[in-house]
Amino acid sequence: MRPARLLPLIVACALFIENMDSTSISTSLPAIAADLGTEPIALKLALTTYMLALAVFIPVSGWVADRFGARSTFMAAIGVYLLGSVACAASSTLPELVAARFLQGTGGALMVPVGRLVLLRTVPKNELVQALSWLTVPALVGPMLGPVLGGFISTYAHWRWIFLINLPIGIAGIWLAWRFIPQIRQPRAPLDWTGFALSGLGLGLAMFGFSTLSQHMVDVRVALACLVAGVAAVALYVPHARRHAHPLIDLGLLRLPTLRAGVLGGALFRIGIGATPFLLPLMLQLGFGLNPFEAGLLTFASAAGALFMKTIAARVIRSFGFRRVLVVNALIASALLAGFGLFRPDTPHLLIVAVLLVSGCFRSLQFTSLNAIAYAEVDQARMSHASSLAGMVQQVSLTLGIAVGGYALQLASVATGAPIEAVINFGFAFLTVGLISASSAWMMWRLPRDAGAEMAGRAEAGREVAEQKAEQRSAT
Template sequence: MLAPRRRGIATVNAEIRDGIVPAAHALTPARDPGGPEASGANYRLVALIVASALFMEFVDATVLATALPTMARDFGVRPAEMSIALTSYLLALAVFIPASGLLADRFGSRTVFRAAIALFMAGSFACGQAPSLSLMVAARFLQGMGGAMMIPVGRLVLLRSVAKQDMVNAMSWLLVPALIGPVIGPPLGGFIVTYLDWRWIFYLNLPVGVLGLWLVGRYIANFREDVPATIDWAGFVLSGVSLGCLLFGFEMASRAGQGALAGSLLAVGAVAGVFYVRHAKGREGAILNLALLQDRTFRLSVIAGSVTRITQGAQPFLLPLMMQVGFGFSAARSGMITVATAIGSLAMKAAAPRVLRALGFRRTLVWNGVIGTAGYAICGLFGPGWPVWAMFGVLVLSGFFMSLQFTAYNTIAYDGIAPQQMSSATAFYATFQQLMLSLGICLAAAALHVAMLLHGHARPLLDDFAAAFWTVTAISLCATIWNRRFAPDAGAEISGHSE
């Protein structure tokens, strides 16, 4: 490191941008927290490396969804009760994501990113060893603690490495391996459940994690603040209690005989949330910076994206259950059909920059949001008599349009964010992203339970699943209200669109 210091920080960073030296050798004080003037030649490599960690999360989630009915049988619980295994993971994300940006500023993005991968691997191993649902929930929470740092810190690394005009392209590269995970996840999960043991679902994360640790250590720069902000511990506790109680309150509300517990949790969560708002209002360095919502584009992206993610969270929970419990399909057959949404998402990535350039963000979000949500609503009409090619086609198109929607949300959100606020903005956005995915699972489970009660069914039948699908898609359709409020020229510099 002595030679690079004699050449100077600017020289080293120029060599990194030109691909002469690995990014891991960057001198951390030299960086623009909002991203460089121009992207380096290796910015796609940085995006792919970040995505290698996200790959584990996407494979894990999609494979696990296919395995839920089999796991429920082994644990001796009803399939619908397995939603807590998904919710506990997402709960950990919602609770710990707010601290991720501050930790990255204090210890360096590479250090925190590698620690997150290691923690995720430890949680994966614990999941594979879990003998009961309660211990599975605890292991999934440990996994979520690792995932909580991987998601926003990985995005922060990319935002600080890529110029604004290359952001749409970089986001598309970031999502390629993360989308390959869902493509191989459902059929892989079906194969493992049908022919092997579901515990191998979690052991698959270990070799991928080892590769990710090596790549991050070699190529990712250790960005950090010279004078990091003090961690808001009071805010961390209040936000964690609020988010945790609200999520588990919604989860318990979907279970029979848990009304009193659910009501208590929701009440505590609401009170803690009010106290957090009072604590954070006007406070510099709050763990969830509410002042970010003063930026119109960021605020609209948070609200509209959150409402839309209700359906995105519910769909991976409802589809495999409907096909295996409602249709009587095997896990392998179910996985081969549900992979269609990931194929549609992957196909969209090459089209996203061109669509946004032609239509702009506002028009894309308004019309594409309606089309994508309607596609998932059609899933409520599925039945065992439907041709496989027809279900597959609907899911491909749904995945295509919904993936375009989230690419647009995730990109335009930071259009007006100041460079020094980028860390807190990524943590804030990722927190609500994961919170609403969790809420989508809870609402889907609750809608399924209510439909079963109304229809007098002991186990979920097709009309129960239809009611659940239409409930969550009706909620997500409300995002159109906020999509229409984006300025016509919002994100024009990013998309290249001109009226």
């Protein structure tokens, strides 16, 4: 097989490891908590820390690859990810697991973006679409296998094996990268070190402080100080980005209406959806009494629905347009999310699977629409900056979703006076994140009616709207 044909497979393997690992741990949270001697809700830090590392280091992934070479960076990224996996498996306390997950996330932040960059720069244009399509397979299959595999391992073996099964695939990936990935380097502007310090330190401190305010790892005063310092650092980045010739994160892109809606409106939607991998397995296991394997067999239905929607998403968007899909679909997906809180221990499993399957369809359609509309007005010269900005905000919003879901569960427990694992508390938590997700519809409603018409394959409709506007202006 030609090296150009192998490259998509190598990158896809790396993406598969990351997606499978991140979804399998969610199903195993109660088992991990019991073994570490902590509360299951405290393990939200193990999820948020990983996503936070992605948000901090994704913006510098392209610069690192150009500076040190794509092959070296990709191999080192897989190595760091595997080192983090071993550290996760060896963790005996919550702080150790959190630190190991951050190390894992650092490797993941470089692994996938650099792999995608290699494809864009080495694969011939006439083969690029097929090559990039390989990257969607692990992104869809990984979340399907992850919950089932994680549940099976936690039920019939030990949760630590979830992290160790990465090793053979990762080692093979390093060898294949050494053999077949070219050592690509490209000249880049100097790295915005001040911007990296302000954004990275700010996001790290702010999210760590917000996630630990409930005193699971540090004193509440330390958590509050981290939160305030982090917000201040992020605020200082804004004037810095305006002055710097080559800012790490180009905030000026938010002036584009479609990117602003896709990134900021998408962040609200992802906050709600991001809580699901945390809340749903806990409800099924702590509230309903299912074992991890049984819970995994139910939750994989959502990923199956997402996989099906990928086959028809383009046709749906072409038929109805971005604006209508984004508004209506946000409300439907959010209503289904809030409806998870209506599940009860005696709810037929077939009904739960059906609801999760349908929910996965609408969630996938929204993500596909958001990911596309965000780049509708971005020119090629600023595409990498837009991708970095969108990737960072996506990870921050998913991190916030887990933290918000945990706090909603705790507040519901205080309000009802019931133990935190009581089913009624999950009802309030899902309602809370569902409302946050639904609020994104307002930003989508403010989009122009012809937003993304050309990208959606509705160029003719877009021209008609433009002609109508021109006629109205001439009439006045």
